[in-house]
Amino acid sequence: MQTGIVYHENYLKHEQSPSHPERRERIAYTIDQLEEEGIWYDPSIRMISPRPATDEEVLAAHSERYLHFLKQSDPKGGIIDINTYAPPGFLEYALLAAGGAVCAGESVLSGEVENAFAMVRPPGHHAGRNIGAGFCYFNNIAIMVRAIQANGFKKVMILDWDAHHGDGTQDIFYDDPDVLFTSIHQSHLFPGTGMVYETGSARGLGYSINMPVPPGSSDDVYEMLMEEVITPAAEEFRPDFIAISAGQDCHFTDPITLLAVTAHGYAKLMSSAAGIAGSLCAGRLAVVLEGGYGVEGALPYTNLGIIAALAGMDLSQIREPELYMPLFNSKRDPIAIRKAREMVVELKNIHRDHWEFASRS
Amino acid sequence: MFTGIDIGGTNTDIAVMNEDCIETVKIPNESGLYLALKQIPPKGRFAVSTSQPLNRIVTESASSLRVITIPGPGLKYEGAVRGAVTTRGDLVEEVDAGEIREVLSQDTGKYLAIAGKFSIRNPVLEEKVREIALEYYEEDHIAVSHQIGEIGFPARIATTSINARIREFESLISAAIRSYAPHGDFLFMKGDGGLTSPGMIMKNPSQLYNSSAAAVVLGARYLTREDRALVIDIGGTTTDFVPMDGGLPIVDFITDKGVRTDIRSVRSLSLPYGGDSSVDETLMPYRAGIPCIFGGTSPTLTDALWRCGYEIGGPDEPSGLPDRERSEKAVTGYLDSVSESIRTFSPERIIVTGYLGPALAGEISKRAGVRVIVPEHAECANAVGVAVSKVSLSLNVRYDSERKRLVVNGDVRNVRIKYSDNELIEDCIDELKRTAGGMGAPVQDCNDAALQKFRVFNVVRNGIRTGKIVDLCVAIPPGITSDAP
Numbered sequence: 001m002q003t004g005i006v007y008h009e010n011y012l013k014h015e016q017s018p019s020h021p022e023r024r025e026r027i028a029y030t031i032d033q034l035e036e037e038g039i040w041y042d043p044s045i046r047m048i049s050p051r052p053a054t055d056e057e058v059l060a061a062h063s064e065r066y067l068h069f070l071k072q073s074d075p076k077g078g079i080i081d082i083n084t085y086a087p088p089g090f091l092e093y094a095l096l097a098a099g100g101a102v103c104a105g106e107s108v109l110s111g112e113v114e115n116a117f118a119m120v121r122p123p124g125h126h127a128g129r130n131i132g133a134g135f136c137y138f139n140n141i142a143i144m145v146r147a148i149q150a151n152g153f154k155k156v157m158i159l160d161w162d163a164h165h166g167d168g169t170q171d172i173f174y175d176d177p178d179v180l181f182t183s184i185h186q187s188h189l190f191p192g193t194g195m196v197y198e199t200g201s202a203r204g205l206g207y208s209i210n211m212p213v214p215p216g217s218s219d220d221v222y223e224m225l226m227e228e229v230i231t232p233a234a235e236e237f238r239p240d241f242i243a244i245s246a247g248q249d250c251h252f253t254d255p256i257t258l259l260a261v262t263a264h265g266y267a268k269l270m271s272s273a274a275g276i277a278g279s280l281c282a283g284r285l286a287v288v289l290e291g292g293y294g295v296e297g298a299l300p301y302t303n304l305g306i307i308a309a310l311a312g313m314d315l316s317q318i319r320e321p322e323l324y325m326p327l328f329n330s331k332r333d334p335i336a337i338r339k340a341r342e343m344v345v346e347l348k349n350i351h352r353d354h355w356e357f358a359s360r361s
Numbered sequence: 362m363f364t365g366i367d368i369g370g371t372n373t374d375i376a377v378m379n380e381d382c383i384e385t386v387k388i389p390n391e392s393g394l395y396l397a398l399k400q401i402p403p404k405g406r407f408a409v410s411t412s413q414p415l416n417r418i419v420t421e422s423a424s425s426l427r428v429i430t431i432p433g434p435g436l437k438y439e440g441a442v443r444g445a446v447t448t449r450g451d452l453v454e455e456v457d458a459g460e461i462r463e464v465l466s467q468d469t470g471k472y473l474a475i476a477g478k479f480s481i482r483n484p485v486l487e488e489k490v491r492e493i494a495l496e497y498y499e500e501d502h503i504a505v506s507h508q509i510g511e512i513g514f515p516a517r518i519a520t521t522s523i524n525a526r527i528r529e530f531e532s533l534i535s536a537a538i539r540s541y542a543p544h545g546d547f548l549f550m551k552g553d554g555g556l557t558s559p560g561m562i563m564k565n566p567s568q569l570y571n572s573s574a575a576a577v578v579l580g581a582r583y584l585t586r587e588d589r590a591l592v593i594d595i596g597g598t599t600t601d602f603v604p605m606d607g608g609l610p611i612v613d614f615i616t617d618k619g620v621r622t623d624i625r626s627v628r629s630l631s632l633p634y635g636g637d638s639s640v641d642e643t644l645m646p647y648r649a650g651i652p653c654i655f656g657g658t659s660p661t662l663t664d665a666l667w668r669c670g671y672e673i674g675g676p677d678e679p680s681g682l683p684d685r686e687r688s689e690k691a692v693t694g695y696l697d698s699v700s701e702s703i704r705t706f707s708p709e710r711i712i713v714t715g716y717l718g719p720a721l722a723g724e725i726s727k728r729a730g731v732r733v734i735v736p737e738h739a740e741c742a743n744a745v746g747v748a749v750s751k752v753s754l755s756l757n758v759r760y761d762s763e764r765k766r767l768v769v770n771g772d773v774r775n776v777r778i779k780y781s782d783n784e785l786i787e788d789c790i791d792e793l794k795r796t797a798g799g800m801g802a803p804v805q806d807c808n809d810a811a812l813q814k815f816r817v818f819n820v821v822r823n824g825i826r827t828g829k830i831v832d833l834c835v836a837i838p839p840g841i842t843s844d845a846p
Contacts, residue, residue, distance in 0.1 A: 019821045028818050032448045036479060039514035041621045055745050263434060296820075300448050301434040314437040321433055321445040321453035 002046040003109045003311040004116035005039075006100040006308065007031070011121050014093035016024060016085045021256060022135035022340055025295045027121055033300035034307070048107050048116065049101035052092070053143055057102055060146035061172050066130045070094070070137060083190075090122075094137040097122055101144035104286040105243070109151050115274065115285040115310050117246075118144070119303070121230050125160060125245045125289045126191060134191060141245050141288045142172045145179060148241050153284070154178050157239035159230060160185070161222070162247020162290040163200045163257040165210070169245060175204035180237045186250070186259050187212035196347045199354065206354025209233060213340050215258035216333020217250075217312025219265030221340045226272045232357035234276050240284065242277045244270075246306060246329055247290035252331040253297030253324060260332035260348065263298050267305035267318045274310060285310075287318040298324070339350035363845065365748025366397060367550075367573050367741075368412075371637055371648070376580075376744035378809040380846050385741035387716070389651070394534075398541040406801060410550040410747045411534055427470040428522055429494075431456060431477035431486050440464075440520065442490070447759065449830065450482030450768065456489050465497045472525040473498045476506035476518040481771050482759055500812030501528045504513045507771030510757040511623045516614070520623040523567045531566040535559045545730025548752065552626040553612045554579050555753020555839035559799045564770075570615070571626040573743055574603050576606035576841070578610040578627065580746030581712040583841055584736035591708035593699070593725070594743065595715035598648050602702050603629040605712075609839060617846040629672040632698055636663040639685045644691040653681040663717065665691040671720045679729065689783060696721075700728045710734065714742035749845040752802035755813070755836035758789050763820045763828030782831065786812055789835045797837055805843040810835060 012024040012031075039045055045268035058067055072078075074091040080114050083256035097120035124141060126134030145156045158173070161185040170193070173179040185194050211229060213221050234242070244264040248266060250259040261269075270287070277285035287306065298320065305318035320328060351358040363378040372387045375397060388397045401407055430438040433445025433454060442461060445454035465473075477487045480785050484507035494503055504524035506517040538547055548556040551568040554575035562568060577594045581587070588608040594601045604611055610627035617624075639649035640660040651657030653664045654674035660683040667673050668688035683691065703711070703725070711733045713722045718739040726733035738745055759768045760780060767774045769792075780788065794807040813834045820828035 019824050019826050021824075023819065025818045025821075025822070028816070029448050032434070032512070033511045036448070036514050038513050038621070041513075041515070098713050265732055296447070298434075304435055308436060317432060317435060317437045317441070319434050321447075322455070323453040 001114035002044055003307065004046050004048045004051050004104060004113035005307060006048045006059050006104045006116060006118040006120065008050050008096060008100065010093055010096055011100070011119070014090060014122050016087060021293045022122065023196055024121075026292060026299065027119060029295050030119070030300045030303040033304050037304060038201065039163040039304070039307065042311070044313070045307070046113055048103055048113070050096055050103045050120070052095035053098035053102055053138070057143055057147055058095070058098060058138060060150070062127070067303050070132070072101065073312040080137070081134070084132055084135055086137065089112065090137065094122055096120075097124065097251070098138040098140045098143045099324070101140035101286070101288045102147045104288065105144040105148045105241070106151070108284050108286050109153065114283055115176060115277070115287070116311055116354055117287045117289070117307055121289065124168070124288070125162060125166035125247075125290050126164070126168045128168040133168065134288045136168060139168045139172060141243055144286060144288060148243070149178065153240035155240045156243055157234055157237055157240065158182065158243045160245035160247075160290070161250040161269065162245055163254070164190050164272060164291060165212075166245050166290075167191045167193040170194070170198065170208050172290070173204065174200055174208060175202040177203045177207050178207070180207050180233065180239065181208045182211070182230055182233060184211045184222065186214060186217070186257055187214055189257065196343060197350055199350060206351060209347070209351065212343065213259070214333065214336045216260055216331060217340060218260040218332045219262055219268070220337050222265060222269055224337065225344070226269065227348065231276055233355060234280055236355055236357055239281050241281055242271055242273060242285045244285070244287040245290045246287045246297055248292030248302045248306070249294070251294055251298045251302050252328045253294040254292065256293050258331065260328060262320055262328065263302040263305045264315065265317045266302050267309045269317045270306050270309035271315065283291060362402055363748040364401050364405060364407045364731050365410070365576070365744045365746065366401070366408070367410040367576055367743040367747050368394070369573060369596060369743070371635070373818060374741040374744035374750045375400050376738070376741050377402055378721045378745070378748050378846050383738055384534055384744065385744060387741065388513055394537055395541050398538065404460070406548070407546070408550055408556050408747045408750065409538060409547040410572040410576045411569055412552070413587060417548060423578045425471035425524060426474060426522055427472070427606060428474045428476070429461070429464065429490055430518060431480070431490065433478050435478060438514070440748055444477065444486045446477060446479040446486060448479060448481045448482070450479060450759070450764070450766070452483060452485060456486050458493060461493045469504060472523040473503045474518070474525040475503065476521045478496045478514045480505070480507035481510055481512060482756070483773065484771055495722045498772055499529070499603050501532045504528055509623050510770035513621070513623065514625045518564070519620045520567050523617065523622065523624070524565060528563065531562055531569065543685055546801070549586065550576055550747050550750060551753070552624060553753065553839050554627065554750060556750050556800070557752065557754060561754070567622070567624045570624050571629075572630045574601055574627045575610050576743040576746035576750070577601070577604050577714055578605045578746065578800065579750050579841060580742035580744070581605065581714055581736060582608045583749045583845065585712055585734050585736060587710060587712060587734065590710040590712045590734070591703065591706045592712045592714060593718070595717040595721065598635045600632040600634055600699060601629050602631075602704055602706060603627055604708070608841070630702055632702060634662060634698065636661060638662045640665050640687060640691045642687065644694045653679045657681075662691060662695060664688070666717070666720060668681070673717070673720050696728060699725060703729045710738060716740040749841050751806045751842040752797045752800045753837050753839040753841050754793055754797055755834060756793050758831070758833050759837070760767065760785055760831040761828065762830070782817065785831055785845065786815070786833065786835070789833060793835050793837060803842065803844050807837055810837045
């Protein structure tokens with residue numbers, strides 16, 4: 001079986017401004033790395049060409065009023081928030097990103113590929129039901145999840161490991177007990193949401209699990225959270241499909257966050273998620289690119305590590321070069337693991353009525 | 362005056378072209394390259410296709426080859442040592458000289474390939490390893506990957522591994538040509554049908570691979586003016602089927618042990634039967650030697666064709682010919698294989714070349730049900746193709762305005778001026794034309810120099826655009842020189 005990579009050169013065309021952090025170089029440098037690694041010629045990889053999302057697919061996650069607003073803004077452009085400008089003609093690329101996520105999910109469901117990585121932009125996880133934000137217009141992963149559910153796979157687990165909380169995704173599924181939203185993110189970073197006590201509402205109570213981690217958190221923190229929270233939650237939830245909001249901005253070379261995950265740590269995280277999917281839902285897993293701004297640093301080989309892990313390739317050389325190690329040592333906080341463990345204690349306490357794993361210890 | 366030489370599996374074919382005539386000659390390889398080179402006139406342009414001997418080296422075992430890779434972060438590669446260069450060409454991890462020496466001192470193979478990831482952006486680590494390797498290896502037994510100039514590390518590793526084994530051959534043949542040919546300057550034919558200088562070939566000798574198949578298409582095009590056909594070249598050892606489209610062969614990248622390489626080669630199909638193939642109870646897929654009708658001692662396909670009444674050789678029957686029954690069986694078997702191969706291409710038109718071409722054209726046409734053309738000088742169409750081909754080159758360029766660095770086909774240059782996109786493209790095309798002109802290409806042959814790839818990235822520091830990175834490729838495509846008679 002193969003790993004699908006959803007990609008289109010139009011993903012390089014969207015631009016809020018040439019110097020905006022969410023600029024086309026985010027993917028261009030990764031494509032450069034993939035070309036140098038010969039990924040497109042690897043028999044375990046299949047490139048999947050996306051299509052734009054339909055209105056019907058978009059409306060499964062967003063309100064009609066919001067879609068109308070975006071369509072109205074498209075010809076002349078518009079302001080969505082202080083960080084998010086909608087340049088004229090943005091809609092074509094935003095719909096292609098959402099459609100790319102849908103294609104990733106569909107290609108897994110159809111059995112065309114074992115798992116898939118939608119390497120799309122603009123990103124999506126800050127876009128809520130009625131609003132865009134944080135460089136995002138459509139919530140790509142939410143649109144994909146709704147499309148997966150429409151195909152009969154009702155229970156979907158989302159793991160969002162972007163350094164910023166996936167507030168838009170949480171907003172869309174906050175009251176939905178069929179979608180388990182889990183998020184690991186840097187505490188007190190944009191958008192400021194994602195506190196441990198944000199647990200869902202109405203029938204969705206308990207189905208939002210937020211894990212804010214302190215600055216300086218590194219691979220050990222993420223491994224601990226996989227073991228202590230994500231894996232047991234998945235085992236209890238028994239998803240039909242696992243969807244990953246993959247922001248690679250937790251890497252220690254990222255210029256706009258303060259986390260200290262390594263490329264190898266990311267690859268292992270991806271391997272663990274694929275392992276959970278393998279044991280719980282026949283390997284059905286799709287990954288959607290969110291943030292990651294270390295364009296010239298580790299982003300290219302971190303994204304490669306994600307792909308390598310999905311395709312079951314040897315991860316031993318997904319590593320950091322010597323010159324980056326002083327930066328890693330300065331960014332990593334050895335105390336972060338202790339603080340993260342305290343957060344887990346609090347999290348389990350809050351979720352003890354929702355989840356058995358939380359009430360066990 | 363244009364001279365083309367194609368060193369084939371059985372013969373070396375030579376074509377000498379003047380304004381008013383084409384002279385062709387075949388010299389058996391047994392007679393030696395020296396005899397062939399003596400036929401070259403002392404003036405005019407002289408080009409060589411050497412693919413047959415080289416193809417043999419490429420397909421031989423690689424047991425005497427050692428490969429050192431410098432992959433840095435990313436996927437796992439065999440033969441890896443420390444060291445890393447980023448996508449942008451920045452050095453972020455040095456090689457360890459002690460580690461390199463330790464690797465090289467163990468069971469040194471005869472040839473060495475050195476390939477670094479992103480070496481096409483900065484070859485410094487490959488050069489450092491090469492420097493150390495010179496303590497252990499002959500210079501022309503070492504190949505480095507950055508001179509291939511193309512992105513794709515696995516393909517560069519595979520291509521460099523082939524280059525390491527053929528640099529020595531290329532250097533020997535260049536020296537032989539220089540010492541025996543009446544004038545030193547000559548050009549090599551590449552696998553895509555274009556010509557280039559020995560200097561360029563020394564950097565990436567695998568470009569020579571399978572050039573004979575390209576030569577025969579260019580020869581067929583020149584001699585018939587057809588631009589779309591299936592060219593069937595019936596040689597002594599093989600029969601090759603090469604489609605022609607737009608007057609040129611169709612070029613693909615070849616694979617080596619399942620890995621795509623950077624070696625461009627024409628799309629072709631080869632049957633292991635030719636005029637010198639042995640006839641035993643039936644036609645055999647190996648060469649018997651010179652046909653009996655030309656003084657040989659073992660029966661061949663050519664002899665079987667003579668026995669069946671095809672117009673080859675003289676009327677007198679020599680000794681050693683196969684009997685009628687065996688001959689008919691061999692000829693029918695051969696023609697069946699040819700017909701089956703033709704069907705895979707569904708051609709509208711066929712051009713037959715090679716010394717058996719004129720004799721077999723009628724039967725091939727009857728069986729395929731399409732028109733078959735036999736050009737004049739069909740027996741040496743390959744050498745004609747070498748003679749009339751034009752210089753073809755490409756430049757793979759990366760420009761980093763912030764680093765003030767220009768990397769052209771893997772060679773780094775420091776630049777002071779800031780290029781606009783258009784200035785850079787124009788400069789690169791000018792350089793391409795100058796280089797081709799330096800190889801003797803007439804101005805008209807360079808008029809189709811064109812941009813084949815262009816992409817630009819911004820470099821942003823603290824929210825401010827501080828530079829740009831441009832990747833581009835400009836090329837002069839292969840074809841027939843405008844100066845051809």
